[in-house]
Amino acid sequence: MKNTIVLIGILLSISAYSQKLSSPNAELELNFELRNGTPIYTLHYKGKEVISESKLGLELVKDDKSLLDGFEVQEVSYADFDDTWKPVWGEQAEIRNHYNEMSVTLYQPEKDRHIILRFRMFDEGLGFRYEFPQQDHLVYFVIKEEHTEFAMTGDHTAFWIPGDYDSQEYDYTRSKLSEINELFDEALTDNASQEQFSKTGVQTSLMMKTDDGVYINLHEAALKEYSLMNLNLDESTLTFKSWLTPDAIGNKGYLQAPAVSPWRTIMVTDDATEILASSMNLNLNEPNALEDTSWIKPIKYMGVWWEMITGKSSWNYTDDLPSVKLGETDYSEATPNKKHAANTEHVKAYIDFASKHGFDALLVEGWNEGWEDWYGHSKDYVFDFVTPYPDFDVKEIQKYAASKDIEMMMHHETSGAIRNYERHLDTAYQFMNEYGYTSVKSGYVGDIIPRGEHHYGQWAINHYLYAAKKAADYKIMVNAHEAVRPTGLRRTYPNLIGNESARGTEFQAFGGSKPNHVTILPFTRLIGGPMDYTPGIFEMDISKLNPDNNSHVNATIANQLALYVTMYSPLQMAADLPENYKRFMDAFQFIKDVAIDWDESHYLEAEPGEYITVARKAKNSPNWFVGNVNGTTPRKTKLKLDFLEKGKTYQATIYADAKDAHYKTNPQAYKISTKKVTNNSTLRLESAPGGGFAISIIEK
The missing domain is CATH 3.20.20.70 (Aldolase class I)
Known part of the structure; x- marks a missing residue:
């Protein structure tokens, strides 16, 4: 249910004005500020800044003022929402959509027009977008560039592919942010169609990790009737700036009010599995628009x-x-x-x-x-x-x-x-x-x-x-x-x-x-x-x-x-x-047995670039399937099966790397074993370089 409180209903024309928004679990906090007419935000996680002061706004074609500054706060409203919905297919049977919301209506008196900045804070992250209500002085407009900023607080480790208008078909490069420019040419591979725009340009979803173990993910949700957002890094400040894909004549988007931008998303956590388990991107999209979905099947x-x-x-x-x-x-x-x-x-x-x-x-x-x-x-x-x-x-x-x-x-x-x-x-x-x-x-x-x-x-x-x-x-x-x-x-x-x-x-x-x-x-x-x-x-x-x-x-x-x-x-x-x-x-x-639609998904362990272990329960079935993929370092996993239902016995069939398996020298070496298991069982498994394991767990 969504509840809304209008906090401010009068025009505020002061030089600095700020409001805060917290996540439902209070671990994330947004601070929004209008400073000398320019919208700015910061984001904190567990009391520590993860996004430094970052500007918001859009530059328009043939518009001497654009939507960058000169704003006053017209209205601020707060809302909270907590509901559950059922996807037609997916990683789980039900998805909780729980967030706190703040919408800020900004008025630009010089042009007599206004926009809305809408922020939604989930436990795992923040989504925000630009909204353009119907009005007399902002009807048809052309975007020259969106100037959304994501200011990083340090030289984080990033997993990135080159910013490109036509292709995402790249291998990922792992580097410090400050090394993107230096490594950019090495990260390129030929493709049928590609065009990069900057040697500090990268694509979303961008995954990063700070030196103190915080994971940050930048992306977008509900992209439609708009151009895709790449990110371009300002090396001097370690600030990412949005970089929209242009059309044939260089313009970045054609809008007619009422309209909205896609959501810009920032996920933050100190547990990598929470990034994988998040439904925030889905929750920022509109509900199912199709009346009959009976014909849609995995x-x-x-x-x-x-x-x-x-x-x-x-x-x-x-x-x-x-x-x-x-x-x-x-x-x-x-x-x-x-x-x-x-x-x-x-x-x-x-x-x-x-x-x-x-x-x-x-x-x-x-x-x-x-x-x-x-x-x-x-x-x-x-x-x-x-x-x-x-x-x-x-x-x-x-x-x-x-x-x-x-x-x-x-x-x-x-x-x-x-x-x-x-x-x-x-x-x-x-x-x-x-x-x-x-x-x-x-x-x-x-x-x-x-x-x-x-x-x-x-x-x-x-x-x-x-x-x-x-x-x-x-x-x-x-x-x-x-x-x-x-x-x-x-x-x-x-x-x-x-x-x-x-x-x-x-x-x-x-x-x-x-x-x-x-x-x-x-x-x-x-x-x-x-x-x-x-x-x-x-x-x-x-x-x-x-x-x-x-x-x-x-x-x-x-x-x-x-x-x-x-x-x-x-x-x-x-x-x-x-x-x-x-x-x-x-x-x-295993390929014959594994399910393709799920009631539950549990992300048991994960580290980007290193390993991922996932357990999933098949749709309308008591059976489970587990998968582990490994990077280049041999690894041992202690796998607790406490996600299984108590009091039941299962037959686990384990498809694992053989002791001498290696992705390059011995990729077809595997071993298959079976074992009776319960929710008290623990399996000890080894993954080869470029290897992993797969397990089917069938109720007896």
């Missing part, structure tokens, strides 16, 4: 995908054609390259394996005409999303999959041609409905068309939400790759069942990722929502699939199993080839 799937990623097979049907014009190119005259994976018989073999082992769905990429010249040409009409290659029989595959109780998952690669995708969106979704596809993996590889726009600019962000809303009209779930990172919108639109928007497993076939990458992602990318990370790789030597590819998957098999628990997603893929699973069927059993 999915465990396989796919004709990894063999193309590794280069064993191809997306394109032929190697004869230097270019394709849809509707004009005659594929019947082209010679098949015999490497095209999305052919009817091959897909049926995958369907057979997925069905035999209890999977829900199968993804097929490269099924449709146009892959011969899809990439790197800034091509607008690149796909039509409904025309299959000659060797892919849509009707036959639909019939065969239905006979095996397997749903087909659609793939829509846009090649960055968003304008073309929107032209075809209704037809593509109708096609999916006709042939029984209930979910779509959409992709946005390459530079955006219209040319000059960016993946994280306001124009593209509006598109991603438009596509999801349109999909809901057709009862289709969306898993968007290369799109903007999630910021909790899946609460409002739960058919947004997954995203990529980070360096996923595919990069293990493109040269590899750091072995501790998966110990950082839950503290960064996953703060805003689940990731379609595509785990479950058992053959780490990619040259065994493609002799021309010398990449190596930097993980052990036990680590790959643990990802199904530590990397939360309602959309989980068994990404490897069936023939590789057949070699390790005893380990594959």
Whole structure:
């Protein structure tokens, strides 16, 4: 229930004015101050300053005053809220939304306009945003830059990726804030589309740790009808300043009042597990907007995908054609390259394996005409999303999959041609409905068309939400790759069942990722929502699939199993080839057994870049699953099972690294053991470099 108290209802035109707001547990305290017309805030945790004096405001295009200063306090109101809601799917069956709120209405007399700064304080952090009520003198306006500051109190250790308008697909760098500039060039890796803006620019979610053991996380929530926020570090003051993604002509956003910005979020704690367990990002989003959600279901799937990623097979049907014009190119005259994976018989073999082992769905990429010249040409009409290659029989595959109780998952690669995708969106979704596809993996590889726009600019962000809303009209779930990172919108639109928007497993076939990458992602990318990370790789030597590819998957098999628990997603893929699973069927059993929707989640231990251990209770089930992923240092874990129900006995099946396991030299060394356990039991386990363990705990 929300209770509101209006504290001030008269105009205050004094030179300095301040108000405080505390978290429900009183450990966090915000101090808001209007100093000489400029809004400023500070944040304290357990009595110690964690955000020093930081300014708030926005600079507008063609506005000599902007929304930076010259303000007076018009009104301050306080409220408190405490309620519980049930997500359609998620890490827990119920989520508590508990916060104290302060809203400050600021009046700018020189322009006769006002804005509202709304602050919400949770036990684990602060969210705040700018609000622009309907008024006569602030109606249509263009943002030149948002000038939100986050002033750090020291040279913290940070886990960061380069600030970029188009890509988040980087390995994380661990360094002091003062070292970002020096290490920036080393942190860069090539990608299909990327643009950095500063050698001190980083992306959110930004995870930091102070010298005295306080964890700080900066991010945003409810990003819509606005540009994504990067952060740029002022090295002289160690202050991060917001840096919005521009459009093709350099503007940062076009707003019409009434409007709001996304929430800017600061999480603070001295226990890293509380960052992972937080629902603050979700709670800052609006409730579910869909009346009927019965068609939205978590999915465990396989796919004709990894063999193309590794280069064993191809997306394109032929190697004869230097270019394709849809509707004009005659594929019947082209010679098949015999490497095209999305052919009817091959897909049926995958369907057979997925069905035999209890999977829900199968993804097929490269099924449709146009892959011969899809990439790197800034091509607008690149796909039509409904025309299959000659060797892919849509009707036959639909019939065969239905006979095996397997749903087909659609793939829509846009090649960055968003304008073309929107032209075809209704037809593509109708096609999916006709042939029984209930979910779509959409992709946005390459530079955006219209040319000059960016993946994280306001124009593209509006598109991603438009596509999801349109999909809901057709009862289709969306898993968007290369799109903007999630910021909790899946609460409002739960058919947004997954995203990529980070360096996923595919990069293990493109040269590899750091072995501790998966110990950082839950503290960064996953703060805003689940990731379609595509785990479950058992053959780490990619040259065994493609002799021309010398990449190596930097993980052990036990680590790959643990990802199904530590990397939360309602959309989980068994990404490897069936023939590789057949070699390790005893380990594959965990992937078959592990749940994908949960009643409870307990974060047992965590340190960013080092290790994470998570226990989750399956939805509507007494069974539990535990996962541990480890960084580069061998580690021992003393695992107490006190989260289990008292008085019950369970059978624990433990999938662990063998004593000589190592992500690089011996990644397929694992051991499986079973043990009867209760809530009084303690397990002592060891994790290899790049390793971990996975445990299924089944009630007897």
